[in-house]
Amino acid sequence: SQQGEEDPQALSIQEGENATMNCSYKTSINNLQWYRQNSGRGLVHLILIRSNEREKHSGRLRVTLDTSKKSSSLLITASRAADTASYFCATRGSGGSYIPTFGRGTSLIVHP
C-alpha cells in the first residue's frame, strides 16, 4: 500500500509562477524525501527533511513538514520549463521499518 500520497495528481502553470505540491502519509516517519523524475528517466533526489525539522530550503525548493498532520509540501519558486517532471515524496519509517515508500507522484507541466 502507498504510504505517501501526493496532491494534486497534475499541475499546469506558466513559467515564473510558483508550484506547490503536497504529500500526506499515514504512519510515523524518520524522514521524508522528495524526488524528481523526468520523462523516461530514473528518479533524482531533491531534498530530505527529518521528522524533527519543520522547514528546509535548497535553491528554489522549499519543503515543509507537519508531523502532527502527517503532511509535507514542496514549493518550487519561479518555476522554469526545465522543472517539468513528475515529483514524488518518499517516507522512511521510524521504529525499525526501513522500507521506503513512495507516493504516486504529481505531474508538473511548466509552460514557457
Add this chain to the structure above:
Amino acid sequence: NAGVTQTPKFQVLKTGQSMTLQCAQDMNHNSMYWYRQDPGMGLRLIYYSASEGTTDKGEVPNGYNVSRLNKREFSLRLESAAPSQTSVYFCASSGDSLGEQYFGPGTRLTVT
C-alpha cells in the same frame, strides 16, 4: 563515477521465459533496492538489501528473486515471466537504510 548502472535498458520476453536484471553501484553504498513502476502506481518496492548478505521482501515480491552478489551488485531474477510483470524496473542504492536513494536509468521490460 558512474553511480547506479542497470542492464539491459530494454527487454522483450515471451510468457514463461526467464531473465536476470543486473544492477551495480560504485558509491560504496550499503543498501540496494529494486522497484517497479507502472502507470498511475508510482514506485513499488519489490525487494531490498539493507546490507551485503541480507535481502528482504518489499511490497510486491511474488514472481521475483534477488541476489546480493557483493556490496556493489544486486540482481533481480524473473524465473517465469508473466504479462503482469510488464513494467519499468529501477534499481537504487543508499548509503544506509534511511538515507536518500540514487537511482539507475531503468529497464523497460515487456512480456508478451
